[in-house]
Amino acid sequence: QQQVKQSPQSLIVQKGGIPIINCAYENTAFDYFPWYQQFPGKGPALLIAIRPDVSEKKEGRFTISFNKSAKQFSLHIMDSQPGDSATYFCAARGGADGLTFGKGTHLIIQP
Amino acid sequence: IAGITQAPTSQILAAGRRMTLRCTQDMRHNAMYWYRQDLGLGLRLIHYSNTAGTTGKGEVPDGYSVSRANTDDFPLTLASAVPSQTSVYFCASSETGYYGYTFGSGTRLTVV
Numbered sequence: 001q002q003q004v005k006q007s008p009q010s011l012i013v014q015k016g017g018i019p020i021i022n023c024a025y026e027n028t029a030f031d032y033f034p035w036y037q038q039f040p041g042k043g044p045a046l047l048i049a050i051r052p053d054v055s056e057k058k059e060g061r062f063t064i065s066f067n068k069s070a071k072q073f074s075l076h077i078m079d080s081q082p083g084d085s086a087t088y089f090c091a092a093r094g095g096a097d098g099l100t101f102g103k104g105t106h107l108i109i110q111p
Numbered sequence: 112i113a114g115i116t117q118a119p120t121s122q123i124l125a126a127g128r129r130m131t132l133r134c135t136q137d138m139r140h141n142a143m144y145w146y147r148q149d150l151g152l153g154l155r156l157i158h159y160s161n162t163a164g165t166t167g168k169g170e171v172p173d174g175y176s177v178s179r180a181n182t183d184d185f186p187l188t189l190a191s192a193v194p195s196q197t198s199v200y201f202c203a204s205s206e207t208g209y210y211g212y213t214f215g216s217g218t219r220l221t222v223v
Contacts (some may be wrong), residue, residue: 032210033213043115044154044212093210099168101155
Protein backbone atom coordinates (compact mmCIF):
# COMPACT_ATOMS: atom_id res chain seq x y z
CA GLN A 1 0.00 0.00 0.00
CA GLN A 2 1.47 3.27 -1.14
CA GLN A 3 1.28 5.78 1.68
CA VAL A 4 2.41 8.83 -0.29
CA LYS A 5 0.90 9.41 -3.73
CA GLN A 6 2.79 11.80 -6.01
CA SER A 7 1.67 13.37 -9.26
CA PRO A 8 2.36 13.94 -12.06
CA GLN A 9 4.88 11.27 -13.06
CA SER A 10 6.46 13.66 -15.55
CA LEU A 11 6.18 17.35 -16.28
CA ILE A 12 7.50 19.66 -18.98
CA VAL A 13 7.50 23.42 -18.35
CA GLN A 14 8.91 26.35 -20.25
CA LYS A 15 11.69 28.36 -18.66
CA GLY A 16 10.25 30.94 -16.27
CA GLY A 17 7.09 28.90 -15.68
CA ILE A 18 5.95 27.51 -12.32
CA PRO A 19 5.94 23.72 -12.18
CA ILE A 20 3.74 22.31 -9.43
CA ILE A 21 4.16 18.80 -8.05
CA ASN A 22 1.51 17.38 -5.76
CA CYS A 23 1.55 14.75 -3.03
CA ALA A 24 -1.18 13.22 -0.90
CA TYR A 25 -0.97 11.04 2.17
CA GLU A 26 -3.31 9.07 4.39
CA ASN A 27 -1.35 8.44 7.57
CA THR A 28 -2.20 11.22 10.03
CA ALA A 29 0.83 10.23 12.13
CA PHE A 30 3.14 11.76 9.53
CA ASP A 31 4.80 14.83 11.04
CA TYR A 32 7.54 15.82 8.61
CA PHE A 33 7.29 16.34 4.87
CA PRO A 34 10.52 16.85 2.91
CA TRP A 35 11.16 17.20 -0.80
CA TYR A 36 14.24 15.77 -2.45
CA GLN A 37 15.87 16.64 -5.75
CA GLN A 38 17.81 14.05 -7.72
CA PHE A 39 20.03 14.57 -10.74
CA PRO A 40 20.98 11.64 -13.01
CA GLY A 41 23.65 9.43 -11.49
CA LYS A 42 23.43 11.13 -8.10
CA GLY A 43 21.74 10.42 -4.81
CA PRO A 44 18.70 12.45 -3.75
CA ALA A 45 19.45 15.71 -1.94
CA LEU A 46 17.20 17.46 0.55
CA LEU A 47 15.60 20.51 -1.06
CA ILE A 48 13.08 21.84 1.43
CA ALA A 49 10.90 20.45 4.23
CA ILE A 50 7.81 21.41 6.21
CA ARG A 51 6.07 20.47 9.43
CA PRO A 52 2.25 20.14 9.57
CA ASP A 53 1.83 23.16 11.84
CA VAL A 54 2.87 25.46 8.98
CA SER A 55 0.85 26.05 5.78
CA GLU A 56 3.66 27.37 3.61
CA LYS A 57 7.43 27.48 3.55
CA LYS A 58 9.71 29.26 1.09
CA GLU A 59 13.39 28.77 0.44
CA GLY A 60 14.64 30.77 -2.50
CA ARG A 61 12.59 29.83 -5.57
CA PHE A 62 11.13 26.73 -3.93
CA THR A 63 7.86 26.80 -1.98
CA ILE A 64 5.98 24.06 -0.16
CA SER A 65 2.25 24.51 0.35
CA PHE A 66 0.69 22.27 2.99
CA ASN A 67 -3.00 21.52 3.52
CA LYS A 68 -3.38 19.48 6.69
CA SER A 69 -7.14 18.98 6.45
CA ALA A 70 -6.87 17.67 2.89
CA LYS A 71 -3.69 15.71 3.70
CA GLN A 72 -1.97 17.18 0.69
CA PHE A 73 1.22 19.12 0.07
CA SER A 74 2.83 20.50 -3.03
CA LEU A 75 6.09 21.90 -4.36
CA HIS A 76 6.17 25.05 -6.47
CA ILE A 77 9.28 26.20 -8.33
CA MET A 78 9.22 29.91 -9.15
CA ASP A 79 10.98 31.27 -12.22
CA SER A 80 12.04 27.78 -13.23
CA GLN A 81 15.37 27.30 -15.00
CA PRO A 82 16.78 24.50 -17.18
CA GLY A 83 19.10 23.64 -14.27
CA ASP A 84 16.02 22.70 -12.24
CA SER A 85 15.46 19.74 -14.57
CA ALA A 86 15.66 16.71 -12.28
CA THR A 87 13.56 14.09 -10.56
CA TYR A 88 11.70 15.33 -7.49
CA PHE A 89 10.49 13.15 -4.66
CA CYS A 90 8.12 14.04 -1.88
CA ALA A 91 8.34 12.08 1.35
CA ALA A 92 6.74 11.77 4.74
CA ARG A 93 7.83 10.49 8.12
CA GLY A 94 5.73 9.28 11.03
CA GLY A 95 7.80 6.74 12.88
CA ALA A 96 11.19 5.23 13.56
CA ASP A 97 11.45 3.38 10.26
CA GLY A 98 12.42 6.31 8.13
CA LEU A 99 10.89 8.26 5.29
CA THR A 100 8.20 6.97 2.94
CA PHE A 101 8.77 8.37 -0.54
CA GLY A 102 6.46 9.15 -3.40
CA LYS A 103 7.25 7.57 -6.76
CA GLY A 104 8.89 10.70 -8.12
CA THR A 105 8.25 13.33 -10.79
CA HIS A 106 10.58 13.72 -13.74
CA LEU A 107 10.70 17.47 -14.44
CA ILE A 108 12.05 19.01 -17.63
CA ILE A 109 12.42 22.78 -17.94
CA GLN A 110 12.69 23.74 -21.59
CA PRO A 111 14.89 26.74 -22.52
CA ILE B 112 34.51 15.94 2.58
CA ALA B 113 31.85 14.82 5.06
CA GLY B 114 29.25 12.51 3.70
CA ILE B 115 28.40 8.94 2.79
CA THR B 116 30.63 6.62 0.80
CA GLN B 117 29.09 3.67 -1.01
CA ALA B 118 31.02 0.87 -2.70
CA PRO B 119 31.09 -0.48 -5.27
CA THR B 120 29.71 2.14 -7.66
CA SER B 121 28.37 -0.56 -9.91
CA GLN B 122 28.44 -4.34 -10.09
CA ILE B 123 27.27 -7.13 -12.36
CA LEU B 124 26.52 -10.21 -10.29
CA ALA B 125 25.63 -13.75 -11.24
CA ALA B 126 22.38 -15.02 -9.79
CA GLY B 127 22.90 -17.10 -6.68
CA ARG B 128 26.04 -15.27 -5.63
CA ARG B 129 26.46 -13.48 -2.33
CA MET B 130 27.16 -9.76 -2.38
CA THR B 131 27.76 -7.08 0.26
CA LEU B 132 27.19 -3.43 -0.52
CA ARG B 133 29.24 -1.17 1.68
CA CYS B 134 28.17 2.10 3.25
CA THR B 135 30.29 4.33 5.46
CA GLN B 136 29.45 7.74 6.89
CA ASP B 137 31.72 10.23 8.63
CA MET B 138 29.07 12.51 10.08
CA ARG B 139 28.49 10.48 13.28
CA HIS B 140 24.79 10.21 12.44
CA ASN B 141 22.91 7.76 14.63
CA ALA B 142 20.38 6.60 12.03
CA MET B 143 21.19 4.87 8.75
CA TYR B 144 18.99 3.48 5.99
CA TRP B 145 19.10 1.39 2.84
CA TYR B 146 16.73 2.16 -0.04
CA ARG B 147 16.37 0.67 -3.47
CA GLN B 148 15.31 2.80 -6.42
CA ASP B 149 13.47 1.30 -9.34
CA LEU B 150 11.96 3.12 -12.30
CA GLY B 151 8.33 3.94 -11.62
CA LEU B 152 8.51 2.69 -8.03
CA GLY B 153 10.50 5.46 -6.41
CA LEU B 154 12.60 4.82 -3.32
CA ARG B 155 11.63 1.89 -1.12
CA LEU B 156 13.07 1.23 2.31
CA ILE B 157 14.87 -2.09 2.73
CA HIS B 158 16.33 -1.91 6.24
CA TYR B 159 17.13 0.77 8.77
CA SER B 160 19.14 1.25 11.95
CA ASN B 161 18.35 3.94 14.51
CA THR B 162 21.55 3.38 16.47
CA ALA B 163 24.55 1.09 16.49
CA GLY B 164 23.58 -2.44 17.50
CA THR B 165 19.95 -2.20 16.36
CA THR B 166 18.31 -2.80 12.98
CA GLY B 167 14.79 -2.94 11.62
CA LYS B 168 12.95 -4.10 8.52
CA GLY B 169 11.53 -1.72 5.99
CA GLU B 170 9.02 -2.15 3.19
CA VAL B 171 11.02 -4.64 1.07
CA PRO B 172 13.41 -6.57 3.35
CA ASP B 173 13.15 -10.06 1.83
CA GLY B 174 16.45 -11.36 0.47
CA TYR B 175 18.49 -8.70 2.26
CA SER B 176 20.25 -8.51 5.62
CA VAL B 177 22.09 -5.73 7.44
CA SER B 178 24.31 -5.26 10.46
CA ARG B 179 25.32 -2.21 12.46
CA ALA B 180 28.40 -3.03 14.48
CA ASN B 181 29.42 0.62 14.86
CA THR B 182 28.10 4.12 14.14
CA ASP B 183 29.85 4.61 10.82
CA ASP B 184 29.23 1.41 8.85
CA PHE B 185 25.99 -0.14 7.61
CA PRO B 186 26.61 -2.94 5.09
CA LEU B 187 23.79 -4.53 3.09
CA THR B 188 24.12 -8.20 2.17
CA LEU B 189 22.33 -10.15 -0.53
CA ALA B 190 22.73 -13.76 0.55
CA SER B 191 21.78 -15.30 -2.80
CA ALA B 192 21.13 -12.71 -5.48
CA VAL B 193 18.14 -12.96 -7.82
CA PRO B 194 17.41 -10.92 -10.99
CA SER B 195 14.59 -9.02 -9.24
CA GLN B 196 17.25 -7.47 -7.02
CA THR B 197 18.61 -5.58 -10.01
CA SER B 198 18.29 -1.98 -8.87
CA VAL B 199 20.11 1.12 -7.71
CA TYR B 200 20.79 0.98 -4.00
CA PHE B 201 21.12 4.09 -1.87
CA CYS B 202 22.44 4.35 1.65
CA ALA B 203 21.36 7.34 3.75
CA SER B 204 21.93 8.68 7.23
CA SER B 205 20.42 11.26 9.56
CA GLU B 206 20.91 12.67 13.01
CA THR B 207 18.55 11.66 15.78
CA GLY B 208 15.78 14.23 16.02
CA TYR B 209 16.84 15.89 12.79
CA TYR B 210 15.09 14.34 9.87
CA GLY B 211 17.10 15.56 6.90
CA TYR B 212 18.72 12.62 5.16
CA THR B 213 22.13 12.61 3.53
CA PHE B 214 22.27 10.10 0.68
CA GLY B 215 25.25 8.37 -0.86
CA SER B 216 25.80 8.31 -4.61
CA GLY B 217 24.35 4.85 -4.97
CA THR B 218 25.38 1.38 -6.14
CA ARG B 219 23.99 0.18 -9.45
CA LEU B 220 23.58 -3.60 -9.18
CA THR B 221 22.68 -5.88 -12.08
CA VAL B 222 21.91 -9.52 -11.31
CA VAL B 223 22.12 -11.78 -14.35
